[in-house]
Amino acid sequence: MVLDELVVAPVTITPTKPLTPTHVKGLLWTDILVKASASLGRVRLLWNNRMATLTTQSTAFWHYLDRIEPDTDWSRESAALIGERYVRFHAEGGKSDPRAVGAYLDRIDESGWIHPASRRVLDSWRAELDLLGVGDLGLGKDRPLAAPAATTLDALAERGLLVDHRRFGGPVHLDGTRWGLPLRQLVGSDGHPNYLLSILRELIPAIGPGRVFLLVFDDGLAADYLLLDRMLTAFGGRSVRLAFSRVPVGGTVRSSRYGGWSGSTLSDLSAVTGSADRAAYRLGMRLYFAGVLPRRSAQPFRMQLLRRCVGRAARMLTRAPADADDRSLVATLSRCRDRSGFVDPYRLTTSLLGPVPAAPELLRMYT
Known part of the structure; x- marks a missing residue:
């Protein structure tokens, strides 16, 4: 194409x-x-x-x-x-x-x-x-x-x-x-x-x-x-x-017009107490919603798992290497590119979860 x-x-x-x-x-x-x-x-x-x-x-x-x-x-x-x-x-x-x-x-x-x-x-x-x-x-x-x-x-x-x-x-x-x-x-x-x-x-x-x-x-x-x-x-x-796919809340998939979202709205999620800073919050939310939840996932929303992702994000940011390499970023993005031309968020996000520390230029994209 x-x-x-x-x-x-x-x-x-x-x-x-x-x-x-x-x-x-x-x-x-x-x-x-x-x-x-x-x-x-x-x-x-x-x-x-x-x-x-x-x-x-x-x-x-x-x-x-x-x-x-x-x-x-x-x-x-x-x-x-x-x-x-x-x-x-x-x-x-x-x-x-x-x-x-x-x-x-x-x-x-x-x-x-x-x-x-x-x-x-x-x-x-x-x-x-x-x-x-x-x-x-x-x-x-x-x-x-x-x-x-x-x-x-x-x-x-x-x-x-x-x-x-x-x-x-x-x-x-x-x-x-x-x-x-x-x-x-x-x-x-x-x-x-x-x-x-x-x-x-x-x-x-x-x-x-x-x-x-x-x-x-x-x-x-x-x-x-x-x-x-x-x-x-x-x-x-x-x-x-x-x-x-829609994200089930309380084990149920329903349109927002029927309610059932109390305690799990974006305002609720950003107000959860913890020690993570803004960068860890941003990265952790992406790790959960784009990495833990595949595009067609039927997994229900789990607050505890989201909090674990934010904690993992904080640790990832602490151990990220200082040096940036634009060529490495392009290579990573290219590997995660769909044949239709866009970079697949799930493939890219899960690439951050390996044993090798994520490149700082890629983390900046997520934070």
Whole structure:
């Protein structure tokens, strides 16, 4: 595969709850992959907040908050408390007035507006990810999606990739039947888009010669991302899908909308008492989430094992050699490179766990 630029496009996270172990796993895998692969070639991380906010998943929750707590000062609330309201919203049925939700969607698309509760969640994420050493995702920035919704729908229709019933007051479906895939709703009868439309609005205009999209997502979205892959191919794009398993908490794999994450959020993990410094925390978290937990691992989250990884990280940093060797770093990264062009975070991270002290330039990438 001729590769001039790798565009890493992870599935975005709706800013409606704290970051759970599954989110942390995906973010750390992405962070290691981007930083390591960038040492060998051109890499760009594609993240746009509007791909997460321009959804009914976010806006229906916002309408719920404005209806039941119109006077709450959200700047004083924690992400965990906002997340508890998100769980309650879904437990109560998770439905809102379509017209009100539509007004929120229009406001986001026109100006990038974000509800104060979600701004508070994003601020919390930024602080936690900065402590963790995750590269800037652009959580504090806003930019329009690369193409308008109407332009993207017209382009899909021109290629025969839509079943469009809007003129009858019905929904719009992506049509992947030519590849043996079922129809997938893209726009509802109420005119509200599915999250897939935002992704297509961002990715289709970015298609170019020598550019490959690396689509990073959790395996619960595998069917949608297979369809996205085929849609990009129909526009002349090339993509590679990288799915990872969710991390069970308390022995159960569940969506964050159902709760069960108390005590294991990123905020909880960073607040655990101990003697490790920031570098050991950053390295230990990567050793656990990218080294102990393989990409398709079904292992449950284990706090005690995470703490052991942080302790091991502290010892690794103490005995690391002082001299750096850029040639050694390139050789290590090259050995861990996938045939699709990216450096495999699991292979790279487990390479740190051998008897030979890790090179300082590689440790710096992890801290």
